[in-house]
Amino acid sequence: MKKKKNKEAAAFHGVKIIPIGGLGQIGMNMTAFEYEDTIMVVDCGMAFPDDDMLGIDCVIPDITYLVQNADRVKGIVITHGHEDHIGALPYVLKELNVPVYATKLTMGLIEYKLEEHGLTNIVRRKTIKHGQSVNLGCFRVEFIKTTHSIQDSAAFAIFTPVGTIVHTGDFKVDYTPVFGDPIDLQRFAEIGKKGVLALLADSTNAQKPGYTMSESTVGHTFDTIFADNTKSRIIVATFASNVDRVQQIINSAKKFKRKVAIEGRSMVNVVKCAESLGYITIPKTMQIDIAEIKNYPPEKVVIITTGSQGEAMAALSRMAAAVHKKVQIVPGDVVILSSSPIPGNEKSVSKVINELSVLGARVLYQDTHVSGHASAEELKLMYALTRPKFAIPVHGEYRHLMSHAEIARSMGVDKENVFILKCGDVIELTADEARITGSVPSGGIFVDGLGVGDVGNVVLRDRQVLSENGLIAVMITINRITGELIAGPEILTRGFVYVKEADSLMDEAYDVVSDVIDEIAKRRISDRTKMKGMIRDALSDFVWKKTKRNPMILPVIMEGED
Amino acid sequence: MKKKKNKEAAAFHGVKIIPIGGLGQIGMNMTAFEYEDTIMVVDCGMAFPDDDMLGIDCVIPDITYLVQNADRVKGIVITHGHEDHIGALPYVLKELNVPVYATKLTMGLIEYKLEEHGLTNIVRRKTIKHGQSVNLGCFRVEFIKTTHSIQDSAAFAIFTPVGTIVHTGDFKVDYTPVFGDPIDLQRFAEIGKKGVLALLADSTNAQKPGYTMSESTVGHTFDTIFADNTKSRIIVATFASNVDRVQQIINSAKKFKRKVAIEGRSMVNVVKCAESLGYITIPKTMQIDIAEIKNYPPEKVVIITTGSQGEAMAALSRMAAAVHKKVQIVPGDVVILSSSPIPGNEKSVSKVINELSVLGARVLYQDTHVSGHASAEELKLMYALTRPKFAIPVHGEYRHLMSHAEIARSMGVDKENVFILKCGDVIELTADEARITGSVPSGGIFVDGLGVGDVGNVVLRDRQVLSENGLIAVMITINRITGELIAGPEILTRGFVYVKEADSLMDEAYDVVSDVIDEIAKRRISDRTKMKGMIRDALSDFVWKKTKRNPMILPVIMEGED
Numbered sequence A, B: 001m002k003k004k005k006n007k008e009a010a011a012f013h014g015v016k017i018i019p020i021g022g023l024g025q026i027g028m029n030m031t032a033f034e035y036e037d038t039i040m041v042v043d044c045g046m047a048f049p050d051d052d053m054l055g056i057d058c059v060i061p062d063i064t065y066l067v068q069n070a071d072r073v074k075g076i077v078i079t080h081g082h083e084d085h086i087g088a089l090p091y092v093l094k095e096l097n098v099p100v101y102a103t104k105l106t107m108g109l110i111e112y113k114l115e116e117h118g119l120t121n122i123v124r125r126k127t128i129k130h131g132q133s134v135n136l137g138c139f140r141v142e143f144i145k146t147t148h149s150i151q152d153s154a155a156f157a158i159f160t161p162v163g164t165i166v167h168t169g170d171f172k173v174d175y176t177p178v179f180g181d182p183i184d185l186q187r188f189a190e191i192g193k194k195g196v197l198a199l200l201a202d203s204t205n206a207q208k209p210g211y212t213m214s215e216s217t218v219g220h221t222f223d224t225i226f227a228d229n230t231k232s233r234i235i236v237a238t239f240a241s242n243v244d245r246v247q248q249i250i251n252s253a254k255k256f257k258r259k260v261a262i263e264g265r266s267m268v269n270v271v272k273c274a275e276s277l278g279y280i281t282i283p284k285t286m287q288i289d290i291a292e293i294k295n296y297p298p299e300k301v302v303i304i305t306t307g308s309q310g311e312a313m314a315a316l317s318r319m320a321a322a323v324h325k326k327v328q329i330v331p332g333d334v335v336i337l338s339s340s341p342i343p344g345n346e347k348s349v350s351k352v353i354n355e356l357s358v359l360g361a362r363v364l365y366q367d368t369h370v371s372g373h374a375s376a377e378e379l380k381l382m383y384a385l386t387r388p389k390f391a392i393p394v395h396g397e398y399r400h401l402m403s404h405a406e407i408a409r410s411m412g413v414d415k416e417n418v419f420i421l422k423c424g425d426v427i428e429l430t431a432d433e434a435r436i437t438g439s440v441p442s443g444g445i446f447v448d449g450l451g452v453g454d455v456g457n458v459v460l461r462d463r464q465v466l467s468e469n470g471l472i473a474v475m476i477t478i479n480r481i482t483g484e485l486i487a488g489p490e491i492l493t494r495g496f497v498y499v500k501e502a503d504s505l506m507d508e509a510y511d512v513v514s515d516v517i518d519e520i521a522k523r524r525i526s527d528r529t530k531m532k533g534m535i536r537d538a539l540s541d542f543v544w545k546k547t548k549r550n551p552m553i554l555p556v557i558m559e560g561e562d
Helices: A002-011 A064-068 A089-095 A104-116 A185-194 A216-228 A243-255 A265-276 A290-295 A315-320 A346-358 A376-386 A398-410 A457-469 A499-522 A528-547 B002-011 B064-068 B089-095 B104-116 B185-194 B216-228 B243-255 B265-276 B290-295 B315-320 B346-358 B376-386 B398-410 B457-469 B499-522 B528-547
Strands: A015-021 A030-035 A038-042 A058-061 A073-077 A100-102 A125-127 A133-136 A139-145 A154-160 A163-167 A196-200 A234-237 A259-263 A301-305 A334-337 A362-364 A388-391 A425-429 A434-439 A444-448 A471-479 A485-494 A552-560 B015-021 B030-035 B038-042 B058-061 B073-077 B100-102 B125-127 B133-136 B139-145 B154-160 B163-167 B196-200 B234-237 B259-263 B301-305 B334-337 B362-364 B388-391 B425-429 B434-439 B444-448 B471-479 B485-494 B552-560
Touching: A015 A064, A015 A163, A030 A154, A038 A139, A058 A089, A073 A133, A073 A139, A089 A104, A100 A104, A104 A125, A104 A265, A139 A185, A154 A185, A163 A185, A185 A196, A185 A376, A196 A376, A216 A234, A216 A243, A216 A334, A234 A315, A243 A259, A243 A265, A243 A301, A259 A265, A259 A290, A265 A301, A290 A301, A301 A315, A315 A346, A334 A346, A346 A362, A346 B398, A376 A388, A376 A398, A388 A398, A398 B346, A457 A552, A457 B457, A471 A499, A471 A528, A471 B471, A471 B485, A471 B552, A485 A499, A485 A552, A485 B471, A485 B485, A499 A528, A528 A552, A552 B471, B015 B064, B015 B163, B030 B154, B038 B139, B058 B089, B073 B133, B073 B139, B089 B104, B100 B104, B104 B125, B104 B265, B139 B185, B154 B185, B163 B185, B185 B196, B185 B376, B196 B376, B216 B234, B216 B243, B216 B334, B234 B315, B243 B259, B243 B265, B243 B301, B259 B265, B259 B290, B265 B301, B290 B301, B301 B315, B315 B346, B334 B346, B346 B362, B376 B388, B376 B398, B388 B398, B457 B552, B471 B499, B471 B528, B485 B499, B485 B552, B499 B528, B528 B552
Parallel strands: A038 A073, A073 A100, A100 A125, A163 A196, A196 A388, A234 A301, A234 A334, A259 A301, A334 A362, A471 A552, B038 B073, B073 B100, B100 B125, B163 B196, B196 B388, B234 B301, B234 B334, B259 B301, B334 B362, B471 B552
Antiparallel strands: A015 A030, A015 A425, A030 A038, A058 A444, A133 A139, A139 A154, A154 A163, A425 A434, A471 A485, A485 B552, A552 B485, B015 B030, B015 B425, B030 B038, B058 B444, B133 B139, B139 B154, B154 B163, B425 B434, B471 B485
16 A cells, blocks of 8 residues: 555656745745756745844745756846845855846845845846746746836746746735836736646735735825825835835825935935936935935935835934934934834834934824735636636735635636645645655754854754843862862852842852862762753752742863962 | 022922832832831732843832831732732742731732741731721821722722822622622712812723723623533633632633633633632532543533633643643643733734644634723713812823823813823822922842842843854953963853854854954953953954854953963
């Protein structure tokens, strides 16, 4: 019986789809497609660290499998220029130098990253237009125009030997985008008519009923706010990458005859990039440097800035904390937060709003944002157009994937043809059948400073203990040969309690340690590990009894030369 | 001119109101009222720590001013039994043993706290009924029935020599509460008719337009969910303190003939307390122990549990992580989160929802919660009934206080009679006038384990550094007299990088430190502080260059005996 099954499995031969990231959590989107000698990858994103990943800068996908099969990897195609889709590129390309394909603005944003990492001259890359295709081994990948909260986003139709697979990337159905064409629904329909084997679509807003509003609706809100506040300076914080949002702020500024100053490193970079590529238009006479705002009356100025998520180092947070060098918030200022907090950022956003309010600013943070992701009805539209045999929800937390799966079933995909995968799962598709046939290494690799992957769970656990209760170090020096005490014990604490309070406590701790050392001498214990263990246990018990705290106890036994 | 002003200030003699906590942030509510030889205090709450208060258990108000004037403090009156109004009582009563006055359920919950801290026989306390008054020095305090997300909440009419001050506590206008009488609007109106000098009202939902829904609406939602899921086990997580919510779950369970098991320490405690005092009714035959659930078919059981905020140690989180000893989540289970995430908890709540979904549970977390705080229109009603001369918004973040201030002005309070105070501000009221006349020490005191106030900013900063990059300790032992090196250098890291990765790096670090020690010897430096500084600087530079990280560097110089 078992043998037969194995035989069958051996005979089963299809296109493999391997989500390397982007499932079960937000960020780090990366999916591999494989058939015989061809592997191609869609997106290469990073994730921002969770609260318990202390000190970590960002998280990138584990590409062990791709590196092991480097000779077969033909290239990476990118759906759009958000960090969770391009952020890991510099790290991955250092390990795996394959060509990168993307649309113009997306490529422009990638260029910045490559430059920062000194990879400009090493990485091969090609800009693709919507409607064009790229041949990658036995796959042909067509770029289809979509709409999202960044310009130039694309979905992919991947033509494989077993059938056509559609990967939507992040998308919404925007009939009236601020710039460029709406999503190319006709092409999705045309491909769907010819037959789609599998659909991998964006799950982020699958739990939201109805439709996501058009980006252009935000423009009307800006106009209203500008009209209501003709006597105030206006400061708008939004995502740097939301080029269309920035354009709409500029449009309102133009209507109300205000100068525009751009502030915040990523905002300046993205606007420069988008402007040079023609994705954003700022009349020459309108743009002023942030240093020049003092030369204009407040009611003639708009500042567009980063920091809408309350990020501690971003420009808006510095303004709110009154430490920004060029912008002082004064009573009467109107500050618009044109974004909604990403889960986990709610408290920092609140803090910034409160600080701005204390300084006298009026802070508006409702109704000036729309999502960039398809709600339930838009997902249904995508299913109606493509009519896939198999559905593989991507992009989202587990609960979002679950809701997406329900939508897929409600749109006629067979229950057993909807697959909720885990990162690293290998699903294999033939024209008739899909099976999970294996798994590859997956998960996040921590980036901390220059280190990639050198911080793991042990280190994080240590940081956790240190962060909660600090440490107590106990040092003694003993004679290498006789084992006699030469120096110490010395006791030292950091992050534990006030030195003043610690004084008497540490006197007692000194006695506790001294007693242990006496016992060690009396029992003639010479094993260093055992000695350390005895010191640690005694001190740990004592401290817990006295304070109900568990600092890290670090016994050090040095050996003297004399 | 200045002299005259001082003279005037000296002549100015009114009732002082001092917000010791509860302004500008959520939690730690405490307000002092003072006139001549009388000080009385309303509420005594704690706050949960912010993300950057590493390792802190809770934060309590700084009562320096009250302790300094202990002989004049006549008592503490409590509005209701939530942690942010009673949580600091055990700590404060240890410093300041004054009588406590509260309604029956509130006192019941206080009893638990006193017992935990061994204060039962020390603290004087008196249970007060709505409508009754307490005389505290020259003040008379009347308890007025209000409605909130916990039973037995009260507002206070404080009759003072200069006029009547109304303090609402946390409240909403619930005409159809689940248990007991609605808010006593007539009494507010009666007192208002006679003249109210100042109103201190709840600002939490001042930014929400309209009215907050009645608690009883949630009962209908429960009934619908129970009717839709007659084949599933139902698990409901909510705030332990929301006794009415728990009652409504029990009511639905009764209608649908399910047994009820209570789980989670605080849920068990609160339900026991509320039941013994008659605030909650569970038919004897319905309640089962959590250990007994296995004796009943799943569709005959409801589990009411703590953990609706995703708290790591709460029962629901343990079920979600599949480590709960008595409840295993199985496919088909329906889990209701009857609460909305408190700001800062969104991510932990998400995590629990995802984990429950992975285990196959259907998680419902919308439409099963209403707020316990008055929205804008209810605040207007309170102003319409009391018609205060002065308005002092309390309870809320700064932005909430600001919105509340706008409502007060829109209801006819003079612009200059609306005061947004900071914690520690002293506002003095006469029958005609209000002035901010001073300030007292205020702010939060950190509680960490058994320690109250022994963790301050230096300790927290150390914990921050340790949490982000760990530490490197460098130890050397030198001869006390000659200064010669006896042992070391020894280098040790925690929370920095993988030991494996650190190996070669630490070899190099060892060389860096050895070079410094050679230099110290050569230059005959004997000042310990200088020696430590040199080691720290050299190592810190080296590590930053190599890793772009800033671990805490801890040089220790021990002196040998020999």
